[in-house]
Amino acid sequence: MTVHYIEDVEFGSDLPAFIPDTSLAKGAQFAKLIGWDGPRFNDHEGARKEGLPGAMIPGVMSQGFLVAMIHHWAPSARIINIDTVFRAPVMADESHTISGVVTDIDPDAGTVEIDLTVANTKQETRVFGTATIGLKAGAD
Amino acid sequence: MILDLHTHSIKSDDGRAKVENYCQWIRARELPIDGIVLTEHRQFDFESDYSALAKANDLVILKASEVETEYGHVLVYGVTEALTQAFDFASINNVLEDVIQAANDHGAIAVPCHPGRPKVGMFAHTEALGMPQGVQIVEVYNGGSRDDEDQIALDGAAAQGYLGIGGSDSHIVSHVGRCATQFQDDIATMDDLVAALKAGNFEAITLKTR
Numbered sequence: 001m002t003v004h005y006i007e008d009v010e011f012g013s014d015l016p017a018f019i020p021d022t023s024l025a026k027g028a029q030f031a032k033l034i035g036w037d038g039p040r041f042n043d044h045e046g047a048r049k050e051g052l053p054g055a056m057i058p059g060v061m062s063q064g065f066l067v068a069m070i071h072h073w074a075p076s077a078r079i080i081n082i083d084t085v086f087r088a089p090v091m092a093d094e095s096h097t098i099s100g101v102v103t104d105i106d107p108d109a110g111t112v113e114i115d116l117t118v119a120n121t122k123q124e125t126r127v128f129g130t131a132t133i134g135l136k137a138g139a140d
Numbered sequence: 141m142i143l144d145l146h147t148h149s150i151k152s153d154d155g156r157a158k159v160e161n162y163c164q165w166i167r168a169r170e171l172p173i174d175g176i177v178l179t180e181h182r183q184f185d186f187e188s189d190y191s192a193l194a195k196a197n198d199l200v201i202l203k204a205s206e207v208e209t210e211y212g213h214v215l216v217y218g219v220t221e222a223l224t225q226a227f228d229f230a231s232i233n234n235v236l237e238d239v240i241q242a243a244n245d246h247g248a249i250a251v252p253c254h255p256g257r258p259k260v261g262m263f264a265h266t267e268a269l270g271m272p273q274g275v276q277i278v279e280v281y282n283g284g285s286r287d288d289e290d291q292i293a294l295d296g297a298a299a300q301g302y303l304g305i306g307g308s309d310s311h312i313v314s315h316v317g318r319c320a321t322q323f324q325d326d327i328a329t330m331d332d333l334v335a336a337l338k339a340g341n342f343e344a345i346t347l348k349t350r
Contacts, residue, residue, distance in 0.1 A: 012168040103313040115314040
C-alpha cells in the first residue's frame, strides 16, 4: 500500500517491510562509486585482516536503503531529514530487513515522523533512526 | 505491574523519542507494560515534568539516569540533587564502586546495564579488573542486545547471585517495551521503585518476540 497525502497516514501504522540488496557485490560497487573502494567493503577476508567480522555495507548505502524504503511507501514524500544511529555494522552477504513505523504526525506542518530499524535475521538491530518527511494535504 | 526500566528520550544525545510519543505508542500498540523509566545518558533530567502526561495516559513515568564507569554503563534509580553532587554524572570515567556507594548513601540504587555487551558492559571488564564489590542487581534482558549478550548477562548474574532486571534501552519510540521488569507490588513513585528493587520483589521479562 502506498500513501500520497498526509490524511492517509495513521499513527502506529507499519510501512511495508523492505529487504535491501546487501550482497557483497552491490556493496562493493557502491563503495567504488563513492570513492570508498577497499577491503572492508569488497573483500570479506581483507576486512577480517582489518579486524572487522567481514565486509560491511557502507553506511551511506544503508541510509540510501532507508530513503528507498520510504519512497516505496510514499512516492511523493519529501524527505526532510534522516537521522541514523549505527549500533553495529550491516554485514555484506547477510540478509537484513528494514522496518518502519509512523510515530508522529503533524497535520499542520504537513510532516510525519517514522522510526526506522535495520535488523538482521536474528532480529538484532544494526541501525536505527528516525526520518521526518513532508506530505501534502489531500485538499492541496 | 510491568515497567520498562531503561528508556531514553530526546534528552539523551542519541535518543530520538519524544516521551509523549512513547505514551501514544504504548497505548496504540496495547503493549503489556504499565510504565517507563527514563534513564538519560550522563545526566539527570530535573527540569521535565511528565506527571500530566502520565496521568492522561494512565502510565507510570519515572526518571533515572544512565552513568558511565570503568565497568561500563550503570543505571541509577532514586537520583536526588545531593546524589548528583556526590559524583560527576557527566563523566565517562566514574568508578563503579564509588557510584554504588554514593547511590546507597543517598537512598538510591545502582544497576549495571547490558553487562554482557563488549566495552560498555560489566562482564566485559571483570576478567581484567576483578569482580566489583556491592553489585546486587544487573540488567539481564536488554532490548538492544545482540549475539549472546543477554545470555552472558544471565550466566554472569547466576554465577554471582545477582538479581536481574529488564529494560528495552529504547532510543526510538517503536523500541519501547521490548524488555521490562515485572514487580509484585504497584509502583507509583521512584521511592516505590527503589524499595521494590532493594526488596528483590521483581523479575526480568523479555517481550522481544512480539
